[in-house]
Amino acid sequence: MTMIVRNLQLVRDRITTACVAAGRNPASVRLLAVSKTFGPEAVMAAVSDGQRLFGENYIQEGVEKIVAVRNHVTGLSGPLEWHCIGPVQSNKTRQVAEHFDWVQSVDRLKIAQRLSEQRPAHLPPLQVCLQVNIDGGANKSGVAPDEALALAAEVAGLPRLRLRGLMSIPEPAIDFVAACAVHARAKALFDQINAAGVLPQAMDTLSMGMTADLEAAIHAGSTMVRVGTAIFGKR
Template sequence: MTTIGNNLQQVLGRIAQACAAAGRDPASVRLLAVSKTFGDDAVRRAAEAGQRAFGENYIQEGVAKIAALRGGAIPWAPPLQWHCIGPVQSNKTRHVAEHFDWVHTVDREKIAQRLSEQRPAGLAPLDVCIQVNVDGGATKAGVPPAEARALAQAVARLPRLRLRGLMSIPDVAPDFAAQLAVHAAAKALFDQIRGEGGEGFAAFDTLSLGMTTDLEAAIHAGSTLVRVGTGLFGTRAAPA
């Protein structure tokens, strides 16, 4: 087994242990492998070890990997699933709409409208998470919690999009208790929005929280999808 394959088993073990500690079914938490800055070969090795969902922060880099791995000779079964987890500017919405399966970082109605208009009719609806700045971090993207419901309603009304849930990337917290507190706030908001429901909310089932360093706290709080890069692929090289 490759190093990435071993790492994958360790991460899945952490998820299972965290679910057991929280009294949850491990099947209720999905792993998103964050493959930004790692090449096609790294993604291929993870896919060969059984991983199917990959997250990309840099849209052009992600599109190139999607083309190389989706259009290649290897018939992945089930197919690889690609999530855009980086910021989406207006001039990049077409790339996201045409190539990705999910986008986690919608925080403006204008971006959602462009994604809806540019999603090809031949593809399934683009799955969308609203990014929420749950802890008010000054350098963090995302809609304020008080505005998340209205944005979710706007997305739910748009054709070619499917509202799936919320995503948050809080500032680094010093310990488990602090991590749990901020993730619990995101879970409370998720539950509130899901409970209010409405047309277009039938698939609202995803809370994208937690990364390599805090996935245990995120799972304890109720995350249904954890985004792991370093724990799977290793430390990223510093920019040249």
């Protein structure tokens, strides 16, 4: 058993335990393995244990990895799903639109419009989450919470995109209670946008929680946790 396979099992156990504690079905939370800075061989090790969702922060590195893994993985029980979770600049939107399945870091209409225009017609719609700066962190990307509803309505109307939900990366919390509180604010915003009746279809994805705070995020309602260090090791 490789270290990555062993770590994956430990993370899945953490997710299950957190879901049980929160009275939730473990199947309601998806695990995104954040493979940034690790090579294709690390992804392949995770794939061998059934992991199918992978997140990349750096676009060029991610595109090269997607191509490399695609050329070495055949006969899988299900396709791999690649998520861009890092900042997207205007000069990188074409690469993202052509290679990734999801973009979780949309925080401006301009970026969403470029992704929509550049998504190849032969591919399914690009799945999109809005990144929300839920706690107002000075060094964090993301749309302000009070601007998220308007942006969601605009993004949801773009062709070749499907708005799936919200993503947040709050500042580290001092304890479990504090972490739950900030994640609960993202869940409340998620529910508020869905209840506003401005979207053609309800959002279904709330991406929050990482290695250090996945239990708190699940307690607050996360449907996808983004875990890197606990699976692949320190960078």
